[in-house]
Amino acid sequence: MGKILKGATAQDTHSAILDLIRSSGTVTRVDLAERSGLTGASISRVVKQLLADGLIIETGLGDPTGGKRATLLQFNPRARHAVGISIDTPSTSYVVTDMSGRVIEQVSSRGIGRDAPATAVKRITAELEDLIVKANIEPATLIGVGVALAGRQGGGGMRLLRTDASKYAWEPFAVRDTLSAAIDHPIVVENDSTCAAIGEFWAGRIPSANDFATVYMAAGFGLGLVTNGDVYRGSSSNVGEIGHMILDVNGPHCWCGGQGCLESLAAPAAVVKRAEQDTSLVNELALRGRRTAVRSDFAKIARLAAAGDPRCVRLIEESATYLAKALLSITNLLDLDQIILAGPGFSEAGDIYVRIAGTEINRLSFVRAMHPTRVEQSKLGPSAAALGAASLVLHSQLTPHQKSTRALTS
Ligand SMILES: [Zn+2]
Structure with a gap:
């Protein structure tokens, strides 16, 4: 200090x-x-x-x-408030928190889907105004709006370039600048996995001296890193793209251009694709198999796995095993002693991922004789990214002595 x-x-x-x-x-x-x-x-x-x-x-x-x-x-946590918004293809989540990160109000609406960026941002602005009214907070106590974005961040004005190579992609678009023009509060924008990490830190579960990583699973995987009580952002906020860590050089083609990436082997879409080979399971769970239904199809499979259905347990365990291998390499690279699994992908069967990743890492990590690596599930729930985005506002407004947050708001 x-x-x-x-x-x-x-x-x-x-x-x-x-x-x-x-x-x-x-x-x-x-x-x-x-x-x-x-x-x-x-x-x-x-x-x-x-x-x-x-x-x-x-x-x-x-x-x-x-x-x-x-x-x-x-x-005095109730003196000021922050809003966090998580923007993703299938859903948009909003939270209002006080300064201790406690949730005052929480809503969700549909995602950006096929909307043009301008249309989506206009709707988000209107929904944000409704939220502030619903939360019954004095607008003057709102210190800022944090936005957690899925997908890549562009340079300069922080743009969401493309969420993927499909027709759902957003074209280059200045999300922060456009929201700033519409909303009379400071806006901070960050990728969703970094938001989830800062949310954990701000929720007070992590002592400030600890270095830890958060793995965020939604459509793909991202890694958020906190070191010395501050977020590690890399050079362009595109840090932690573990979804494209290659686990099988001859594996399936990935939309990023690579082959055998973690995402192509273990993300919800890969699990649903494997489930589709079992016709009885498809009928039993009424899997829709459409791209827009991946999140709900995956949730059905994960729920049944958590209930012990052997077919679904096998599918989730396979996904968890690939993730565990990726996290083992990350642990060896960064000498981590704590990894937190966060985001909607872990909502239903997080226990299976925690068990397999924890066992695999502590069985094989290079430093296992020196210290264990704790793997646990986030307690922030499926809105971890939105909560983290609100925490990012708190972090940037209340702790500007930390260098990285100063860079964020400049
Ligand atoms: Zn890839």
Whole structure:
């Protein structure tokens, strides 16, 4: 903290102190001075401003230290709100959270489907306005809107270039700029797997010293990385494309141009395709087999697998085994001690993926003799990306002393 604040601007100092209060639960001014390395006078000035802004509150008295009992300070999560939107082909999810990341309101609507970008953004803007009314929050308390995008991010204005090579692709389009023009709040845009990772971190489950990865499964796979309490974004926010890690050089062709990618072997569409070879299963589950039905078809298979149906267990275990192999390589590459499985793809049969990935990684990881690698399922549910996008707003607005979030909002 002392190092972070060396030469920091007033805004950075405020955000760093606020972050310290938030992560401490309750804390005294003396504790803050000790932990930050700032003088008592500086702390008093910052605390006075944070109290005036309503961002923190005074809450009782702490243990007596040398006679006088010092006033305890606490973060005030309801002072501000954030919105997170997850935009994907089959669905759009919205959440409103307070500053602790607690969900105040949550809705979902149809995805971008075949809509032209301009049409989709117009609808999203209208749905966002409805959401703010429904959540019954003061618009002035909304500090920003985070957008989690599936697919590739373009340079400059953060555009969703193509979600895939099919007819559902979006053409180059400045999502952030267009939303910014329509919405009178700061907009941050990030890929969905990075959003899911920052959501886990902000939800407070991860100690800030821990490095961890989140694997996000929707139509494909993405990896979000948090190191030293901050997101790792790569050079263009296209970090963590593990879906195109090649697991079989002679494997099936993938839309990316490669062959035998994790996505072509283990993503929901690959599982549904394999299930279609079993006619009785297709009839029993009323699988529709259409591209637009992949998410619901996969959910039916995964649900039955979770219930123990051997045909579906086999299908999900095969997908989980490919994912486990990919995560084993990632663990060896990054020396991870924690991997969290998040997103709608893990909603129904996450336990099977956790079991197989956990077993495989701890059986074979290069560092297994040094430390285990915990694999667990996210507790954020299928809206992990939307929640993460809201967390990204909190992260960028409340912790601008972290360099990567500053880059995001610039
Ligand atoms: Zn590929």
